[in-house]
Amino acid sequence: MPSASRPASDRRTVLAGGAAGLLLFTLGGCDKLMTAREAREQGADFRNLTAQETRTLEAFGEVLVPGATEAGIAHFVDANLVRPHADCLLTIRYLDVPPPYGAFYAAGLKALDDLARASAGKGFADLDGAGAADLVRPMLAGQMSGWNGPPAPLLYLAVRSDAADLVYGTPDAFERLGLPYVAHIEPPTTW
Amino acid sequence: MTGARTDALIVGAGAAGSLYAARLAAAGKSVLVLEAGPAWKNEDLVSSLIWARRLRWGGPPVASGGDNPLGVGFNTGWGLGGAALHHYGTWPRLMPSDFTMKSDHGQGLDWPIGYDDLRPFYDRVQEEVGISGDADEEVWRPAGAAYPLPPLEQFAQARLVSAGFEKLGMKTAPSPMAILSRPYKGRDACIYDGWCDAGCPIGALANPLVTYQAAARKAGARFVTGTYVTRLIQGSNKGEVAGVEYIDGDGAAQRAEADVVILAASTIGNPAILLNSTGEGWDGGAANSSGLVGRYVMGHSIAAVYGFFDDVETQNYLGVSGAQRTNQDHYDKTSLGGGAFGSLQWQIGPATKPNDLLGVAMAKANLFGEDLTRFMDRAVHHMAVMFGFGEGLPVRENRVELTDAKGPGGTKLARVVHGFPAPSMKLWEKASELGVRVMDAAGAADPWSGPPASAHLMGGTIMGSDSETSVTDSYGRCHDVANLFVAGPGLFPTGGAMNPNFTNHAVSLRGVEHLIGNWPK
Numbered sequence A: 001m002p003s004a005s006r007p008a009s010d011r012r013t014v015l016a017g018g019a020a021g022l023l024l025f026t027l028g029g030c031d032k033l034m035t036a037r038e039a040r041e042q043g044a045d046f047r048n049l050t051a052q053e054t055r056t057l058e059a060f061g062e063v064l065v066p067g068a069t070e071a072g073i074a075h076f077v078d079a080n081l082v083r084p085h086a087d088c089l090l091t092i093r094y095l096d097v098p099p100p101y102g103a104f105y106a107a108g109l110k111a112l113d114d115l116a117r118a119s120a121g122k123g124f125a126d127l128d129g130a131g132a133a134d135l136v137r138p139m140l141a142g143q144m145s146g147w148n149g150p151p152a153p154l155l156y157l158a159v160r161s162d163a164a165d166l167v168y169g170t171p172d173a174f175e176r177l178g179l180p181y182v183a184h185i186e187p188p189t190t191w
Numbered sequence B: 001m002t003g004a005r006t007d008a009l010i011v012g013a014g015a016a017g018s019l020y021a022a023r024l025a026a027a028g029k030s031v032l033v034l035e036a037g038p039a040w041k042n043e044d045l046v047s048s049l050i051w052a053r054r055l056r057w058g059g060p061p062v063a064s065g066g067d068n069p070l071g072v073g074f075n076t077g078w079g080l081g082g083a084a085l086h087h088y089g090t091w092p093r094l095m096p097s098d099f100t101m102k103s104d105h106g107q108g109l110d111w112p113i114g115y116d117d118l119r120p121f122y123d124r125v126q127e128e129v130g131i132s133g134d135a136d137e138e139v140w141r142p143a144g145a146a147y148p149l150p151p152l153e154q155f156a157q158a159r160l161v162s163a164g165f166e167k168l169g170m171k172t173a174p175s176p177m178a179i180l181s182r183p184y185k186g187r188d189a190c191i192y193d194g195w196c197d198a199g200c201p202i203g204a205l206a207n208p209l210v211t212y213q214a215a216a217r218k219a220g221a222r223f224v225t226g227t228y229v230t231r232l233i234q235g236s237n238k239g240e241v242a243g244v245e246y247i248d249g250d251g252a253a254q255r256a257e258a259d260v261v262i263l264a265a266s267t268i269g270n271p272a273i274l275l276n277s278t279g280e281g282w283d284g285g286a287a288n289s290s291g292l293v294g295r296y297v298m299g300h301s302i303a304a305v306y307g308f309f310d311d312v313e314t315q316n317y318l319g320v321s322g323a324q325r326t327n328q329d330h331y332d333k334t335s336l337g338g339g340a341f342g343s344l345q346w347q348i349g350p351a352t353k354p355n356d357l358l359g360v361a362m363a364k365a366n367l368f369g370e371d372l373t374r375f376m377d378r379a380v381h382h383m384a385v386m387f388g389f390g391e392g393l394p395v396r397e398n399r400v401e402l403t404d405a406k407g408p409g410g411t412k413l414a415r416v417v418h419g420f421p422a423p424s425m426k427l428w429e430k431a432s433e434l435g436v437r438v439m440d441a442a443g444a445a446d447p448w449s450g451p452p453a454s455a456h457l458m459g460g461t462i463m464g465s466d467s468e469t470s471v472t473d474s475y476g477r478c479h480d481v482a483n484l485f486v487a488g489p490g491l492f493p494t495g496g497a498m499n500p501n502f503t504n505h506a507v508s509l510r511g512v513e514h515l516i517g518n519w520p521k
């Protein structure tokens, strides 16, 4: 059963990293706690997403919320997809998509890529800005002809929220927006 | 293993379970509480809406469907404190008219008790927990003791939007909040940082860790986390429960026995356990001779309304996640007309952080790219927001049911099926229109309303006066099983337009005191 059976001590390790705004990544064969941005900068391995999915996710995230790629959206999503459902930090938890969520992201990103290839002859990540925006615009309303994947509105909302988490939801982001973070318990390092 | 047989076994360490545990332990009963989720502590309540997601239900998946699916992932909790660990502390009372819907209007359901039966329990709970508000200003409020604490501080967006209500001849008042405006009973006062959704580690917001759970532990109640209850064990006959089966922290199936079992495992968890329980004469689950276990599940619709005040810093990131002010001028169930039915409560000026489901970026989910960037730059400083909570008419078709998917210990996983009946959708539509008019009157630029959404989980194990039309009596005792109790908003036959947790506490206090005075033989 999903993690109700996991001993509390395992959970404490995850939480200790969590409080610091860190996720577990593998770099040069060693596990290391890093922010998603650092993981991207340092080229940490992906554990769940394929190279193709990573490219599509970064491109899609960037179209939705400018800044998402550099903020490490692909590493953020990847690191959370290997966590048990109970420890997953992605908004998809709120969208009532059944776990495990890896299959949802894989099928959704493939559907987006397939649609790009069918309509423009190239993968989503290779579209220019206007072409990508045209493909994304009808997603929320679910008005997608030729879409062959999980509900497009859910994919749109999930990835848009992942991107918004990193670009707007961190202490750094608050500072950029001119908002006081005013934490009770401040994440000790930023992402 | 959880050790020896106890007087009382409580399933779920959330709002209702914690109150039951505190009172039963104080009455000298041995109490064991089995909780599926982790042993959260105040230090785990990191101020971040990203990390807050760990606090939501993380056990066996629950599916959600129907025309208006209830947001199960968002509206549930798990671990010590349950959903109440990260709830927003908006604590209005139900109105007398909520208890007599069927008698008054010929639709929906009646409660087997009236407001006057609950009033003393509301009064006592608010004194124990601490509610901040202004009873005189709340002109709609039913009779009851004044709040023990003055209202919370108000920030710009609440003042701006309230002016719109006044322009339209309507009134606003500070929202009654189970959040301390002053230090109270050893707990600190609120610092208005707006992180309530992530849980309040200073205990200014009445989460169970700092209210009834603390009292329960002191009185000797034992809480065991990581224990997922799968089903009830039948006693010597169908009218008796002997205990529960559960999966322990190592994944092994275990049993725990008690004289009395109290299901406080949430609006979804309670019917799931009942429906998964089998035994001689427990056809269709335990306590289900009515066929109503899982039926009449309800939520509140949400009309989300926004506007810009470009010349003013609206301070929308400050305050509390619940509400600063309220308006209840359209609480009368037919007051909005045009086919709308049900009560409406406005919650004005919730603290709105940039990200997350109720965050600024979601206020216009259709925007992306540079349009979103421009919107965010403007909205984080100049947007104001309010939510209209609309009553969902109780109907039998809305339900928690079991699916064919296999869960732990040979159980079947649950699914929630929900749709707002037409009069409830009309209410949402009318509320959205009214809200935009209010924003407009307040002088907001470009006011708009969002798509239909919902909040709160109620019903599914409704109370009533007999075993044909309800699952439990007014104290939460199952009609069919004398030593089995249900606690939580799942008992409500109607939910009004009011956030459920104050009524949950009042009903639980009434239930547990009755249980203590009438302990099953």
Ligand SMILES: Cc1cc2nc3c(=O)[nH]c(=O)nc-3n(C[C@H](O)[C@H](O)[C@H](O)COP(=O)(O)OP(=O)(O)OC[C@H]3O[C@@H](n4cnc5c(N)ncnc54)[C@H](O)[C@@H]3O)c2cc1C
Pocket (backbone or CB within 6 Å): B011, B012, B013, B014, B015, B016, B017, B034, B035, B036, B037, B074, B075, B076, B077, B078, B079, B080, B081, B082, B083, B084, B085, B086, B087, B088, B089, B090, B091, B197, B227, B228, B229, B230, B264, B265, B266, B267, B269, B270, B273, B322, B456, B457, B487, B488, B489, B490, B498, B499, B500, B501, B502, B504
């Ligand atoms: C984001 C949010 C904001 C809210 N804001 C407000 C508000 O402002 N005002 C208000 O009045 N209400 C609010 N609520 C609703 C309020 O939190 C609930 O009504 C209240 O917590 C319900 O109490 P409960 O005891 O029935 O369930 P919970 O408090 O959820 O507790 C149930 C517990 O049972 C456990 N459990 C479930 N199944 C099992 C099982 N099989 N075995 C063992 N344990 C199990 C769960 O893990 C959980 O800990 C809010 C809820 C949420 C999610």
